[in-house]
Ligand SMILES: CC(C)=CCC/C(C)=C/CC/C(C)=C/CC/C(C)=C\CC/C(C)=C\CC/C(C)=C\CC/C(C)=C\CC/C(C)=C\CC/C(C)=C\CC/C(C)=C\CC/C(C)=C\COP(=O)(O)OP(=O)(O)O
């Protein structure tokens with residue numbers, strides 16, 4: 001058994017972990033290869049992260065796989081990512097389903113290539129009633145766009161007299177986000193040494209613990225996730241209170 005795992009308190013694991021899987025391009029360059037070689041070698045780390053969540057009984061994992069800004073990358077890189085996505089779902093969905101995992105997506109997937117959308121929708125439909133854990137992929141996702149969309153939904157309800165001004169509260173706002181059926185994020189991890197959020201889950205990380213590691217995504221493994229959770233457990237989450245009030 002892993003040495004780090006022995007130090008983790010399984011009764012106090014984060015319920016929702018979100019990961020910015022960054023550093024594939026730099027990993028490839030370091031190995032003298034094209035950026036896309038990094039993406040192809042990123043899937044082992046995705047598997048490791050999912051398996052580590054299973055080991056720790058973390059019920060919600062959200063992975064930042066493609067941002068609204070990532071369309072600005074060179075065309076061949078974008079195409080490779082889309083193809084990799086359909087192929088991976090095709091190959092892995094059965095195992096996820098057998099393990100009672102629900103596949104979920106956040107972001108505007110109507111802009112993805114048709115073939116990719118088709119695979120995604122098939123996977124979502126197949127696993128929609130699974131109750132074990134939820135794997136959410138953020139695809140063509142941007143937190144600013146999500147917040148704007150939520151605002152528009154609420155404004156249109158108000159305009160149609162479906163709600164009063166006083167009814168616009170935190171609860172209504174949360175239920176209008178892409179993440180309406182997910183809990184707030186407890187732990188956000190970013191690999192590759194960058195210490196920014198890059199338009200990922202802005203509302204949902206209001207009280208998340210942030211964890212940055214220099215590891216490049218293809219080198220991320222189960223131990224890396226255990227390490228992040230152990231670090232999380234060493235922190236005091238005060239939610240605005242003072243230490244003495246938490247006992
Ligand atoms: C909670 C939970 C799920 C618990 C588990 C429960 C359980 C019981 C599990 C047991 C089951 C089990 C044994 C599982 C094993 C795993 C399994 C069945 C399958 C294998 C896993 C696997 C490979 C896939 C599963 C998911 C799936 C079907 C598909 C998803 C694949 C995926 C995530 C992506 C595919 C292609 C793609 C779009 C990306 C590939 C590369 C990658 C991973 C990341 C690159 C991301 C990127 C382009 C940029 C970095 C991040 C980002 C999006 C933005 C910010 O960074 P950026 O650099 O742009 O910012 P700056 O400009 O620097 O600011």
Ligand SMILES: O=P(O)(O)OP(=O)(O)O
Nearest residue numbers: 021022023024025026027
């Ligand atoms: O994971 P990516 O594609 O964002 O790689 P990098 O940040 O190294 O350019």
Ligand SMILES: [Mg+2]
Nearest residue numbers: 022023024025
């Ligand atoms: Mg990057």
